[in-house]
Amino acid sequence: MPRKLPWVILLVGVQGSGKTTTAGKLARYYSSRGLRVGLVSADTYRPGALEQLKTLAQQAGVMFYGEQSGQAEEIAKRGVSELLSKGAQLVIVDTAGRHGYGDEAGLLEEMKRMAEAVRPDEVMLVIDAAIGQRAYDIARRFHEATPVGSIVVTKLDGTARGGGALSAVAATGARVKFVGTGEKIEELEPFNPQGFVARVMGLGDIRALLERVREAEAEEKAVKVVEEDIAKGRVTMRTIYAQLKSIRRLGPLSKLLEMLPTASLPIKVGDEQVKLGEEKIRKWLHIIESMTYEELDDPDIIDRSRMRRIALGSGTTVADVKELLTYYRSVKVILKRFRRDRSLLRRLGLTEE
Ligand SMILES: Nc1nc2c(ncn2[C@@H]2O[C@H](COP(=O)(O)OP(=O)(O)OP(=O)(O)O)[C@@H](O)[C@H]2O)c(=O)[nH]1
Ligand SMILES: [Mg+2]
Structure with a gap:
């Protein structure tokens, strides 16, 4: 007003x-x-x-x-x-x-x-x-x-x-x-700043997501990781894992998917595609589970030969691993931009004053 x-x-x-x-x-x-x-x-x-x-x-x-x-x-x-x-x-x-x-x-x-x-x-x-x-x-x-x-x-x-x-x-x-x-x-x-920034990052409406996570009484810790990383402008494969895990734990995916920007996750709302989305998330979780600690904390070291090993270990393909890495990178790039411009973050209401 x-x-x-x-x-x-x-x-x-x-x-x-x-x-x-x-x-x-x-x-x-x-x-x-x-x-x-x-x-x-x-x-x-x-x-x-x-x-x-x-x-x-x-x-x-x-x-x-x-x-x-x-x-x-x-x-x-x-x-x-x-x-x-x-x-x-x-x-x-x-x-x-x-x-x-x-x-x-x-x-x-x-x-x-x-x-x-x-x-x-x-x-x-x-x-x-x-x-x-x-x-x-x-x-x-x-x-x-x-x-x-x-x-x-x-x-x-x-x-x-x-x-x-x-x-x-x-x-x-x-x-x-x-x-x-x-x-x-x-x-x-x-x-809604959180919703917008999350959209820009391809993370969907994190706020709404977090609310649901709480309702579902899922692991607070996993959620906190995502939240803190966003605030700090930091992201590792652990962040992505926590994010995917929490999405998953929430049960019926379709409701959640409605809140996610479909362009970033290879997911579309609608029964057929929801399965595909669930499939994709399951795959990505397996991929991350096949990574070493070193790779989790610093996914940039994952070269072609590591990709092959991870794909083999997770029963996926190199293309799948690549897709996940692309997703990880896009999240990272945007978070970096936010980190560079702290005043931007503050104006968007994303940090505690
Ligand atoms: N999908 C979508 N279309 C929009 C939105 N806002 C405006 N549009 C469409 O964008 C087009 C241009 O909108 P206008 O409001 O005429 O834009 P304008 O700035 O007044 O244009 P000029 O008067 O030529 O300068 C129209 O076809 C609108 O329907 C929106 O939020 N979503
Ligand atoms: Mg006009």
């Missing part, structure tokens, strides 16, 4: 990032929590932008203001004051994401003028989860034009894990406030 009322949000972001959709989602989110909300369309570049937002305003049952053409910042200013005078407590301004072909400087200039004209309480940057490392530069440039106060990461329902969005956090110092999880107006969720 906003710190004060009325509150004005300016949505900014590149073309197609999901600003207009997010404007509608935010309107619905806040209006269903009792605020009188108004939407302003200040996008004079995209054909149909006004109609798109108007439809969303109707769906959300909130007030709307828009003008088809003219100076965007003037439209925004008029829209905000008109809606405020009509009693809006929260006004959300949707802006353009393009400014003529390739004219990024022009767009940023417009956002600057827009912020000066509207004097928003909060500039919200909308970032597509799939944008990857480009997010850093984009966020930095928007931040220079108009200080970004919060971030929305959209399209997290897709295959992208949204790791790039974290670099937007680093570039602006702003927090991720919401995530978009679909095209529908209700598909917006308040940001």
